[in-house]
Amino acid sequence: MTAHPIAANDGGSPDRREEVLAAAAECFMRRGYEATSMDDVADMLGATKGRVYHHFRSKPELFFEVFRRAISILAREAGVHETGPGTAAARLRRMARAHVLCMMETQTFQRNLTLGVDLYRFGETSAEHRATLEELMDLRRAYEDAFRRTFAAGKADGSLAAPDPSLAMRTLLGAINWVAVWYSPRHGETRAHRETLADGIVDQVLQGYLA
Amino acid sequence: MTAHPIAANDGGSPDRREEVLAAAAECFMRRGYEATSMDDVADMLGATKGRVYHHFRSKPELFFEVFRRAISILAREAGVHETGPGTAAARLRRMARAHVLCMMETQTFQRNLTLGVDLYRFGETSAEHRATLEELMDLRRAYEDAFRRTFAAGKADGSLAAPDPSLAMRTLLGAINWVAVWYSPRHGETRAHRETLADGIVDQVLQGYLA
DNA sequence: GTCTATAAAGGGATAGAC
DNA sequence: GTCTATCCCTTTATAGAC
Structure with a gap:
């Protein structure tokens, strides 16, 4: 986990990590924990799971x-x-x-x-x-x-x-x-x-x- | 679905189909719907999924x-x-x-x-x-x-x-x-x-x- | 920072033995 | 009525390109 501009979160500009987190919350709610795949989370973002794994280890x-x-x-x-x-x-x-x-x-x-x-x-x-x-x-x-x-x-x-x-x-x-x-x-x-x-x-x- | 002694259910002798149903309820509750595998249900019964599929189509x-x-x-x-x-x-x-x-x-x-x-x-x-x-x-x-x-x-x-x-x-x-x-x-x-x-x-x- | 490709594991469902 | 073996697909996670 290299230097993320997480501090910018408070400042106002939307944070990429935050987007992943919100998409994950939506997926987990809809399908449950184990049924949600990292691909599901990525799909909801219009991305691939490379992006998800960049922000969260597992x-x-x-x-x-x-x-x-x-x-x-x-x-x-x-x-x-x-x-x-x-x-x-x-x-x-x-x-x-x-x-x-x-x-x-x-x-x-x-x-x-x-x-x-x-x-x-x-x-x-x-x-x-x-x-x-x-x-x-x-x-x-x-x-x-x-x-x-x-x-x-x-x-x-x-x-x-x-x-x-x-x-x-x-x-x-x-x-x-x-x-x-x-x-x-x-x-x-x-x-x-x-x-x-x-x-x-x-x-x-x-x-x-x-x- | 061939002739099951489901009527025996009312009589008192435990029904096999009922056992599968109860095991499934337990698994679904614990792990959620999609995360529960047919193997999980079978395992809880000490059986294999052949038994589960015999009683329920899917x-x-x-x-x-x-x-x-x-x-x-x-x-x-x-x-x-x-x-x-x-x-x-x-x-x-x-x-x-x-x-x-x-x-x-x-x-x-x-x-x-x-x-x-x-x-x-x-x-x-x-x-x-x-x-x-x-x-x-x-x-x-x-x-x-x-x-x-x-x-x-x-x-x-x-x-x-x-x-x-x-x-x-x-x-x-x-x-x-x-x-x-x-x-x-x-x-x-x-x-x-x-x-x-x-x-x-x-x-x-x-x-x-x-x- | 995000992508593609891939390895290794596990899932649903069926066929056929017993 | 239940088991084993198998097919095919999806999943997690990583490696390495860009």
Whole structure:
């Protein structure tokens, strides 16, 4: 891996590595991890796999990067609200709303989270890849823990009424993770449309957990 | 397909075709549709793929049978409660409870429902398989409609308070479908344990939809 | 930085033995 | 009803041209 202008990423000019990553996310989502070939990813870019292998050493590493990106988007957009102002219920609402928007706007990346968990649970991988997978599972657990802690905080400050924070975390995340499964962007849809939809979903879902 | 003693299935003696189907469900769940080889299915049975091909013409047909089985279990166990006694809220609770138990007890089959939807949305299939997939998607839609109708009925009889029955159906099913993703049976677990867990989940989740 | 060509391995499906 | 052997195609990954 020679000097890539990855720093230019922040500056604005589109990065080639980023294009490969996005194409891979799309392919993995559509066909699953093992069924996706490096040729599929290349085809989606209108290139050959020489280009893919130039940016990523192997298929597992490509997938791991997709996973890492997915969870890092969630942590940045949603997890960050754990430490905001207001009651636990208010913070939970901001977290859930941002999470839903991520499911809609970075769907191709987010759907690969489940794929990664299955790979961890059932896949046969080398020791090195196993270690990376463990690390990625830790990232995911850490993200989920923010929801668990917020449910516990809501029990303490009286704003939330879930008797079992772990179970509440699971049912809430189930409801909002599922958005990535059924959501499909409409033609001409704007950010405002998605925000309205996200508010509707979150209002609906949080109703059951409020004190 | 020559004379199989499929009728013996009802009688009690284990059916060979059924064994292949169960092994296939497990493999498809673990590795995904395309990544699962007919050899994988055979290996899980301690056999070779000659046996698999004797019972199922092709890999797609094998998968379709797994999908069909999954949805038919749900329709029988949960969908049937749509027409039971009591308020819409009471019926919805019985449906959701049975659904959760299915997610736990026939997990390997149920997890393939999402796989099938992805295959339908993104897969490249022959015209014949396409037609079968359409039919399977209809079965799934019909099952989901039972939930949608019950939410609408609850609006009418005043037992449920979801403003948008379609959205309520999606968030509720998301929360309870997700059980199949995180649930893992504990050692020595009994049906009673699962029923208690299912009741906890359903109590938690339905809270938000009650009038 | 991306291409073509190729090696080595594994997949779906069938034929025919038993 | 299940197994072995086989055909043909696709896959991962690398080497080396440009």
